[in-house]
Structures are given as structure tokens and as C-alpha cells.
Amino acid sequence: MAALMLQGTGSDVGKSVLVAALCRALTNRGLRVLPFKPQNMSNNAAVTTDGGEIGRAQALQAVACRVEPHSDMNPVLLKPQADRTSQLIVHGRVRGTLGSGNFREARGALMAEVLESYERLRAASDIVIVEGAGSPAEINLRAGDIANMGFARAANVPVVLIGDIDRGGVIASLVGTRAVIDVEDAAMIRGFLINKFRGDPALFEDGYREIETRSGWPGFGVIPWLSAAARLPSEDAVILERPADPREGRKMIACPILPRISNFDDLDPLKLESGVEIVMVPPGRPIPTEAAIIVLPGSKATIADLAALRAEGWDIDIKAHHRRGGMIVGLCGGYQMLGRRIADPLGLEGAPAEVEGLGLLDVETILSPAKTLRHVQGTALGAAVEGYEMHMGETCGPGTAQPFAVLEDGARDGAINSEGNVIGSYLHSLFASSDLRRALLARIEVAGGGRDYAADVDAALDDIAAEFAGHADIDAMLRIAGIGA
Numbered sequence: 001m002a003a004l005m006l007q008g009t010g011s012d013v014g015k016s017v018l019v020a021a022l023c024r025a026l027t028n029r030g031l032r033v034l035p036f037k038p039q040n041m042s043n044n045a046a047v048t049t050d051g052g053e054i055g056r057a058q059a060l061q062a063v064a065c066r067v068e069p070h071s072d073m074n075p076v077l078l079k080p081q082a083d084r085t086s087q088l089i090v091h092g093r094v095r096g097t098l099g100s101g102n103f104r105e106a107r108g109a110l111m112a113e114v115l116e117s118y119e120r121l122r123a124a125s126d127i128v129i130v131e132g133a134g135s136p137a138e139i140n141l142r143a144g145d146i147a148n149m150g151f152a153r154a155a156n157v158p159v160v161l162i163g164d165i166d167r168g169g170v171i172a173s174l175v176g177t178r179a180v181i182d183v184e185d186a187a188m189i190r191g192f193l194i195n196k197f198r199g200d201p202a203l204f205e206d207g208y209r210e211i212e213t214r215s216g217w218p219g220f221g222v223i224p225w226l227s228a229a230a231r232l233p234s235e236d237a238v239i240l241e242r243p244a245d246p247r248e249g250r251k252m253i254a255c256p257i258l259p260r261i262s263n264f265d266d267l268d269p270l271k272l273e274s275g276v277e278i279v280m281v282p283p284g285r286p287i288p289t290e291a292a293i294i295v296l297p298g299s300k301a302t303i304a305d306l307a308a309l310r311a312e313g314w315d316i317d318i319k320a321h322h323r324r325g326g327m328i329v330g331l332c333g334g335y336q337m338l339g340r341r342i343a344d345p346l347g348l349e350g351a352p353a354e355v356e357g358l359g360l361l362d363v364e365t366i367l368s369p370a371k372t373l374r375h376v377q378g379t380a381l382g383a384a385v386e387g388y389e390m391h392m393g394e395t396c397g398p399g400t401a402q403p404f405a406v407l408e409d410g411a412r413d414g415a416i417n418s419e420g421n422v423i424g425s426y427l428h429s430l431f432a433s434s435d436l437r438r439a440l441l442a443r444i445e446v447a448g449g450g451r452d453y454a455a456d457v458d459a460a461l462d463d464i465a466a467e468f469a470g471h472a473d474i475d476a477m478l479r480i481a482g483i484g485a
Contacts, residue, residue: 002482003122003157007132007148007189009173013164014195016057017229017464019131023064024465025474026127031483034125035061038114039076039107039133039147041086043262043300044234047373047388052092053077056265057131060233064461072117076110076146081260081301081349091117094371108144111154118155127481130157136185137177149185158480159189160220163211166196171207171214178215190480193472194222201471221472228463231456233265250277251446254291256314257282258305262298263390266331269431269453275446283308287317292444293327294318296334298428301349302367306337306357315358322360327421327443330361332391335414335424339363339395348392360422361415362399367392376427378413380405383435387427389413395426405430 006022008015019035026033037058046059052071062069071092078086078098088095088106090113098106121128133147136159142149152159161177163170174192192211197204201222208219253276255267267278281287287294296318299305309315322328330338339357341364346352348367357364369392377386385405395415404414404425414425420443431437431453438449468474478484 002127003130004477004481005130005132005152005157005159006162007136007159008162009137009177010135013162015131015162017226018162018195019129020061020064020461021464021468023061023129024461025469027065028465032126033065034121034128035065035073036118036121036128037074037131038151040074041078043079043260044265045390047375047390048092051373053089053373053390054092056233072120075114075117079300107146111146114146114151115155127483137180139180149188152188160477161189161192162195163192164196165194170194171211174211175214189217191218191220193220196225197222198225220477223468223471226464226467228460231460233268250275251292251444252277252279252288252290253293253295254279254281254287255295255297256287258299259308260300260305262300263428264297266428266431267295269437272451272453272456273437273441273448275448283312287314293329294321296330296337298331299333302333302336303342303344303349303353303355306355318358325421328360330424332426332428335426336365336395338422338424339365361417361424363395363397363415365393365395368394376407378405378407380436381439383439385430385433385436387429389426390428391426
């Protein structure tokens with residue numbers, strides 16, 4: 001019953017990917033491995049086997065361990081709804097809303113429940129691999145911390161600190177972390193990893209030794225840029241800051257980046273298709289007229305994001321695309337936006353409100369406190385499909401008489417217009433189905449669906465694990481975790 005925690009000198013240093021790599025590497029050694037993240041903040045989430053929700057990164061790490069995701073793997077999940085409020089998910093269930101004013105006090109009170117989840121995982125595994133959040137160097141957030149050193153010390157879990165050399169300043173970030181954290185926190189760190197290295201590692205040998213000398217921590221390796229990680233689900237909103245430009249000869253699938261966009265990894269399986277290019281459209285840019293499909297993604301605050309969409313003029317772009325006969329797909333919150341009306345009478349997303357939708361589907365949505373969380377299977381566009389529902393509210397109206405999908409239990413999902421070019425669905429992960437991708441892309445005259453997305457992700461996990469194992473001293477890390485001599 002060993003454990004090891006990977007923390008980072010900052011956000012986006014690659015913690016989630018390295019945890020997944022280490023989980024798969026240890027699983028391939030025959031160990032029973034389970035992932036754990038005490039607190040996550042993300043609007044990318046997945047439904048668990050016990051009917052809850054956790055951060056998408058932890059669901060991927062469960063796949064790396066070849067186990068089903070469980071709510072204990074991410075006991076506290078914060079889903080930002082506005083600049084100063086987040087929905088609080090504890091053990092997979094909505095518990096309420098946190099604002100900036102009560103965030104610190106509330107999270108500190110959750111430590112007991114975090115430790116309960118951790119102990120259950122620990123009892124069921126040979127080793128738990130824990131992921132931190134942000135950085136332990138954020139000492140202004142140390143009081144009441146449950147995400148980094150607060151958890152590490154409460155659970156007595158040794159830490160390996162990750163520095164990102166690609167962004168520059170890695171020596172200062174590692175040595176500086178040692179300088180600003182207190183002595184007891186520093187004692188929990190047993191070594192460091194350098195991540196995202198490009199080029200000849202021999203050129204960094206002097207810098208590596210300098211970090212060891214100045215920090216007093218041993219180095220456990222220099223990890224190269226893991227190119228196979230690009231084939232994994234997008235687990236971090238940072239990817240949205242790097243919009244791609246379409247490549248010649250491919251049809252474009254455009255997705256506007258809404259302020260509270262959620263589960264944008266739904267689009268990832270489309271990246272397998274050689275005939276299309278996914279373009280994430282940032283604020284300040286119009287939706288390209290050459291787009292073959294516009295995807296309206298999920299949203300954590302549908303009414304606010306619909307207002308933002310209109311403020312950008314994207315509603316005009318979408319309706320012009322529709323007049324030209326272009327295809328539009330709305331997923332979850334995007335489905336709600338395509339309807340005639342959205343009502344939030346209880347103020348679940350902010351102040352009580354009722355707004356007009358885009359009016360492209362003859363449906364309307366009333367938001368309600370009950371949250372639907374379930375895995376589903378069925379048929380859509382004449383193809384087999386599976387995915388999961390994760391939404392608040394109910395959508396009804398004449399448009400649902402022509403559903404997008406018919407589920408195995410007889411329930412109907414979503415709506416599709418009579419012309420067949422406007423689709424709304426509550427199903428997340430539906431594009432992972434090869435048959436569904438083939439059927440959808442056929443409507444824009446693109447051949448697709450040839451590759452198995454789940455198999456591709458699994459192969460990518462093996463690839464990053466092999467690369468990680470070739471450059472990290474895993475045996476040394478296992479020893480500090482409590483496995484081996």
C-alpha cells in the first residue's frame with residue numbers, strides 16, 4: 001500500500017500526462033495501480049462507474065491503470081461557472097456553489113472526505129499515484145490546502161516535483177520553489193523531474209546538477225517532449241489557447257471557444273480523421289465561412305455563454321452557415337442553445353433568467369437542480385453510438401419527436417431538424433464511435449471512421465509510458481514510495 005505524489009512548479013508543466021505515463025508503466029510491470037487527485041478545477045469531466053463525475057484527466061489515468069474510473073479518484077472537483085463562482089462536486093455529486101469569498105474555508109473542511117477516498121484507494125491497490133494541482137510555491141494558498149502539500153503532509157505521501165523546461169526558467173522554478181516553501185513542506189519533496197525537454201539532454205547536464213546542489217533534492221530524470229501525448233484526450237483548457245489553422249485539402253470543423261466551454265475533448269476523436277481539420281475559434285475571430293460543420297460545445301453556464309456567443313457575433317455566423325445549408329451540431333449546452341428558449345427560474349447558473357435561443361431546433365430547455373449522470377448506448381444516424389450524459393435541466397418540444405439518438409432503454413436523446421443538418425444531443429463522447437463518425441462525415445462527403453479511438457488512446461498511453469520509463473528512474477521513485485529495497 002504505497003503512494004507517490006507528482007506536483008509541479010506551476011500549471012501546465014505536464015503533471016497529468018506524467019501521472020498517466022507512470023500509471024501505465026507501473027501497470028505494465030504487473031502492479032495494481034490507482035490514480036488520485038485530491039482537488040481538481042476543470043469543466044472537462046467524465047461519468048464514473050458509481051454514477052458520479054470526476055475530472056477528465058483522472059478518468060484517463062484510470063484507463064492508464066486499466067481500471068474503471070471511480071469518484072474516489074477525484075473526490076473534490078470544482079467546475080467554474082463564472083469568474084468568481086464554481087460548482088462544487090464532492091465524491092462525484094453536486095454539493096453546491098463556492099464563491100471566492102468562502103473558497104479557502106470550504107476546501108479546508110473537505111480534507112477528511114479527501115482522506116477517506118484516498119484510504120479506500122490505498123486499500124485496493126499496490127500503489128496510488130497522486131497528482132497535485134497548480135504549484136506548492138503558491139504559498140498564499142497554503143492555508144487550508146488540500147491539493148498539494150496540505151494533502152501530502154496529512155497523508156504522509158512523498159512528493160516528486162516536476163519542472164517544465166520548455167517554458168524556460170526551469171532552474172529558477174525548481175530552486176525557487178525550495179526557497180519559498182516552509183521546511184516541513186520541503187521535507188516532503190524527495191526529488192525532481194525535468195519535463196518537456198527537446199534536444200540533447202547532455203547539454204543540460206550542468207543545469208541538472210546545479211538544481212540538485214542548490215535544492216538538495218536528487219533528480220529522477222529528464223523526460224523528453226512526449227509527442228504521443230497529442231493523441232490523448234485534451235485534459236486542460238490551455239490547449240484552447242493554441243488554435244490551429246486548417247490544412248489544405250481537409251474540410252473544416254469549427255468550434256467557437258466559449259468562456260465556460262466544457263468537455264471540449266468531445267471533439268478529439270475527430271482528429272483521427274484525415275479528411276477533416278478541427279479549428280477552435282477564439283474570441284475576436286469570426287467563425288470561418290468555409291467551415292463544413294460548426295460544433296457548439298458543452299458549457300458550464302449556458303445562458304452566459306449564449307450571451308457571449310452573441311456578443312462575438314457568432315450567432316450571425318451560425319445562422320448564415322445554416323442558410324447556406326451547412327451542418328451544425330450542438331452538444332449538451334450547445335444543444336440547449338440551438339433551441340427556442342432557455343429558462344433558469346431558480347438561478348442555478350447565476351441570477352434567474354429566461355432567454356431566447358438560436359431557434360434552429362424547435363425545443364426549449366428549463367434548467368433544474370437534478371443532474372443527469374449516466375452511461376448510455378444506442379443508435380444515431382443509423383450507427384451504433386455510446387457515450388455519457390452529464391447535464392442539468394430538461395429539453396422538450398416538438399423537435400424531440402425526431403430524436404438524434406434512440407437509446408437501449410428506449411429513451412430518446414436530442415433532436416435533428418427535418419433537413420438533417422441541425423443536430424442537438426446530450427451525449428458526450430459520441431464521436432468516439434467509429435460508426436457514428438463515419439455516418440456524420442458522410443454527410444459532408446468525407447470518408448471516415450476507419451480507426452478505433454479507444455485503441456488509439458490505449459496505444460498512446462503505452463507509447464508515453466515506454467518513453468517515460470526510458471528516461472526516468474522509476475525504481476528510485478518506487479523506493480521512496482515504499483516499494484523495493
